[in-house]
Amino acid sequence: MITSKFTKAHLAHLPTPFELMPNMTKKFKGPNLYIKRDDATGLAFGGNKVRQLEYYVGHAMDQxxxxxxxxxxxxxxxxxxxxxxxxxxxxxxxxxxxxxxxxxxxxxxxxxxxxxxxxxxxxxxxxxxxxxxxxxxxxxxxxxxxxxxxxxxxxxxPLSATDKTPWGSLGYVECIEELCHQASESKTQIDAIILGSGSANTHAGVLAGLIALDMNIPVYGFCVRRDGIAQTERVEIKTRKVLTLLGIDETKLTPGMVMCADWVLAPGYGLPSSEVVDAIHTTAFEEGILLDPTYTGKAMAGMLGMIKDGKFNDNDNIVFLHTGGTPSLFGYPELVAGK
Missing domain, CATH: 3.40.50.1100 (Rossmann fold)
Structure with a gap:
């Protein structure tokens, strides 16, 4: 394992499922839509932060x-x-x-x-x-x-981009190794990965993991807190730090590898647009999969927008990284008002 030299606390239920979303695939006619279920990491309703915390807590244990x-x-x-x-x-x-x-x-x-x-x-x-x-x-x-x-x-x-060592990103280096193994076992070629991009620990870990494995898979990050220019810079900074941590030349992060889109961000952090609300309802209805208004709902709206705009080829295999967030749905009763 790429991250085996680092201390890790065992907090998550791993591996998380990697599966096809058959009804969404049929509905949107084109690419095959897969999902990596990191909402199913287990600890207190799960989510992507559990993988990150395994390495933050591991570093804390060392101290x-x-x-x-x-x-x-x-x-x-x-x-x-x-x-x-x-x-x-x-x-x-x-x-x-x-x-x-x-x-x-x-x-x-x-x-x-x-x-x-x-x-x-x-x-x-x-x-x-x-x-x-x-x-x-x-x-x-x-x-x-x-x-x-x-x-x-x-x-x-800490959460700021000035964090000297984003230990949590190691959890997503590990996740990518896990995902690539699952894809290989199921003989699935991954053509793109979609995720929400906020603190950038997950996004940076995914990119660093792909670089470590020498996998040329595009990663599309949808901004949830700041504009695309600021988020791109943040992801670049953190990815370089993770590569250095892994002992990999940071120049392997080449221009164009970090892709952050901010068109699903409005009206702002934690505030869903009509497109995001539609994406949440569609995913719940079609697959029984619950997304949140802050991260995964925006990432799903971004992915569906890309499909509608013809950004993917028919039969491409697109992986949506479900980073959790289910409990926050209860803070937004207006999402089902009038239903």
Missing amino acids: NADALLTTGAVQSNHVRQTVAAARKMGWHVEVQLEHRVDTHAKEYSESGNPYLNKLMGAVIHNFDVGEDELGADKAMYDRAEELKVQGYNPYVI
């Missing part, structure tokens, strides 16, 4: 940590899974909720992920500035210093 801290949006899947990982490890956990989405709806602030964080007993802090990654990370590092005084050995999982 004899006994407390985890992180920050994220009110309906953050990363925050929920960090709390669950800490509970599984028997560690203290504190999380910070950033108010990024302009809503005062009770369901958004109390249902879904926030409810689960409370259920698992996390210490919760609030950060009222919604778009200040560096400030949000600093608040957690400051809190970590306070916990040291209390006798803890805390480990902070």
